[in-house]
Amino acid sequence: MQAVSTRATASTSAPVMAGRREAAPAIEITNVKKSYGRTVALHDLDLTVHQGEVFGFLGPNGAGKTTTVKILLGLVRPTAGQARIFGLPTSDPEARRQVGYLPENFRFQDWLTGKELLELHADLADVPAAERERRIPEVLRLVGLSDRGGDRIRNYSKGMMQRIGLAQAIVHKPRLVLLDEPTSALDPIGRREVRDLIRALSASGMTVFLNSHLLSEIELVCDRVAIIDRGRVVQSGRLDDMVRGEPELSISLDRIDRELLGLLARYGKVLGSDASTVRLAVEDAAVAAVLTDILPRSGYRVFSLTPVQQSLEDVFISLVEGTEG
Secondary structure, eight states: OOOOOOOOOOOOOOOEETTEEOOOOSEEEEEEEEEETTEEEEEEEEEEEOTTOEEEEEOOTTSSHHHHHHHHTTSSOOSEEEEEETTEETTSHHHHTTEEEEOSSOOOOTTSBHHHHHHHHHHHTTOOHHHHHHHHHHHHHHTTOTTTTTSBGGGOOHHHHHHHHHHHHHTTOOSEEEEESTTTTOOHHHHHHHHHHHHHHHHTTOEEEEEOSOHHHHHHHOSEEEEEETTEEEEEEEHHHHHHOSOEEEEEESOOOHHHHHHHHTTSEEEEEOSSEEEEEOSOTTHHHHHHHHHHHTTOOEEEEEEEOOOHHHHHHHHHTTOOO
8 A cells, every 4th residue: 555645834823703813623423424335333322532532433344444544535535524633624625735644565666765755745746845954864863773774775674674663754844643553563662663753743832643553552642542443533532531440449358258247348339359359449549548458347357458540451352352353
């Protein structure tokens, strides 16, 4: 798949409401449906991404992520509903000019050098020649290829290919960049560098729409996330709010019996137990201090009592488990 080139222009004016300028969302999808014959890929999809945020878009295979991205790029038209980028319909070339894109599977002209590839994409984006002279070395430095820009792409490693892909997506300074699995080919050091780059792009005012199966990466870099399943957003919001959930305690003791479970049920909901550990959902994690006093006085030896932090993976699996296929 060839990476999509876009053409950079000045920012489009935001709509004026009640005598003041209101910033349009970077992405606004409203009641979007997409059907391929009898197959419905998206069902009344609603999604809003604010300017300047790093937004994670998650879902199992076949959930509708790729169809959504194609609609945002103007490659596919929705069957119903509206999709807008900075207030403009995604079918409008002016909207696409403000977007940079790195697909998961891409193929570049491997006879070109890295610098030549960036010159090509900058030219397609109408970046002035004088600006290109400054911008291309800057982008190569940002992605860690300063000393390899003169090498032919056919000699790049898989990780270097991923880096030059990132470079072409941002060479024209887009207002919105869509990244599909941007760290999939990188080692831990490379993934950390990409996370730092994403944070820097966001700090500069760029909006980053990130699609990744590496949920640990999403947790480290995203402000908000949306989980899509079977063409619908099943949950979205700030990452901190999504993973906070109901407080849980993991209690390890010398024995588990009926009396213990009855005692714990006074302080919360017993979620499960094995030979030596009980998981207890509580309204307030401060209950832990009470239990460390009550349990020994009731004849139980407590080996550990640990608050359990729900992860994004826990949330994801609870929402889509059994639907992938």
